[in-house]
Amino acid sequence: MATKTIVVDDIDGYDGEDVARREFEVGGGKYAIDLGDANYKKLGELLAELAPFVERAAVVKQAGRTRKSSAETTPRLQGYTNTDVRAWAAEQGIEVGRSKIDDEVYERFVAAHPDARPDARPAG
Structure with missing residues (x-):
């Protein structure tokens, strides 16, 4: 055809x-x-x-976004992605919004996955 x-x-x-x-x-x-x-x-x-x-x-260059200080940003997870956090939260019955994942959800994820604890890196 x-x-x-x-x-x-x-x-x-x-x-x-x-x-x-x-x-x-x-x-x-x-x-x-x-x-x-x-x-x-x-x-x-x-x-x-x-x-x-x-x-x-x-x-005309677009103005850059102001960056939050490192104290205001959620620390990165080591070896895991936000998709991993969302999947784990769904398994636990924890609701996660479509945009930002609450700090409390990250804290609970790290508590359940100690290997996800971010490296402590000195500022600067």
């Missing part, structure tokens, strides 16, 4: 034979989009108009 794949223009839904994956670059980033010849031509014209602005613009 034969299968036919129809590629559709991401801009206007056109599904002609000329629709294809088109790659282009803007400001150092590489992008891909499915376009027919007409929309690909429009994209080329827009990129040509945009080029002088991008060339003269400065890159």
Whole structure:
């Protein structure tokens, strides 16, 4: 049995034979989009108009996240992952949220798995 794949223009839904994956670059980033010849031509014209602005613009770097001090972060487990902690907690009937694992759950896990106790590393 034969299968036919129809590629559709991401801009206007056109599904002609000329629709294809088109790659282009803007400001150092590489992008891909499915376009027919007409929309690909429009994209080329827009990129040509945009080029002088991008060339003269400065890159704005995103501000970094502030790090918590080591006293505020949960110590890492040695030889175990958060997935291991979640699986163990589920076996014990302990509810764990989808995002952060409570410190109490880590403490109980380490108590049940002494080999998971993190190394005591000096700060600095």
